[in-house]
Amino acid sequence: MLEQDFAVDSATNLPNMFGLIETETKKIASFEGTAVLFDLVGLCRVNEELGISIGDHCILAAARSLEDSLPDSHSRCYRLGGDEFIALLPDIDRAAAEVFCQEVIAQFSERCSESGLRYSITVLPEQAQSLSTLLRCAFDSVTSDSVTSDSVDPDQAAPKPEQLLERLLNLTGDSIMLIREAQESALTDPMTELPNNRAVEAAFCRYVQQYEATGDPFSVLLIDGDHLKRYNEELGYAEGNRMITRLGRLINAQMREGDLAGRWMFGDEFLVLLKNTPRAKGALMAERIRRVICSHSNTWPIPVSVSIGVAGCPENGTDYAALIKTAEEANKTAKREGKNRVK
The missing domain is CATH 3.30.70.270 (Reverse transcriptase/Diguanylate cyclase domain)
Structure with a gap:
């Protein structure tokens, strides 16, 4: 810093x-x-x-x-x-x-x-x-x-x-x-030490430019934790922040070369960009992340799960606004249908 x-x-x-x-x-x-x-x-x-x-x-x-x-x-x-x-x-x-x-x-x-x-x-x-x-x-x-x-x-x-x-x-x-x-410092989230939303947005634009230049597909994963409110209310905000940090490390550990995981807008939201990954393959990657989090969080004070919305370029659009909207709607659907799932 x-x-x-x-x-x-x-x-x-x-x-x-x-x-x-x-x-x-x-x-x-x-x-x-x-x-x-x-x-x-x-x-x-x-x-x-x-x-x-x-x-x-x-x-x-x-x-x-x-x-x-x-x-x-x-x-x-x-x-x-x-x-x-x-x-x-x-x-x-x-x-x-x-x-x-x-x-x-x-x-x-x-x-x-x-x-x-x-x-x-x-x-x-x-x-x-x-x-x-x-x-x-x-x-x-x-x-x-x-x-x-x-x-x-x-x-x-x-x-x-x-x-x-x-x-x-x-x-x-x-x-x-x-x-x-x-x-x-301006592009790093101080809590998780991952790229912050500003850095992720800049990377998102580069992915779009790469698609426009070469046709390389990519996927967007909007990941939202399902238990932050419970952590904050039962264990306190400090423990909630520790959970967010652990969650970020777990997600980041699943990234391949060229992928990017960053903290998104609020609380325990994370956005993942998967390079050279069509939507179907992106959904499989999202499922793997969901399973890893469920498995590794069993030893945490409160085990956690995540809901993940998936969008693919070009399947769901070829610009930032369309892809983010699709990922957000898919994430809301996952929450509405019971959480702990990929949509």
């Missing part, structure tokens, strides 16, 4: 490069003021010689010093990745930005003695009127006119723009992983 905003740096809680892009891309063209790129110097040495925890302390000290020194509520700062930060100071000229930088360095020196800060100032709109150009100018200025705090070795070379961009690429890679995690 995603536990953090991918546009926020988890170590400092500052907006990261994605936050910068999200917030500033449209604003930067009309931005007037200064941008200051800060480089936390010697972080690799600190990590190697003193440990990563001390390095993390230096990063956090830089972040807090930046935040606390911002001249007004319109100014903002971002962590670009690695040991780089950028501050955007609207309506602030170079002289006032220099005062800001000295305040940042003073606060950082009080918080951290293991490293130092390097900074460079870029004036807008003199030098850049787009975010990409701003970053390039800022990175270039680090190598030419950067100023350091007293604790920084003046002989230590400033990072090349290529190195800074490489770090941004690394951040991008990390953020992509978070985006993928967010996507997976």
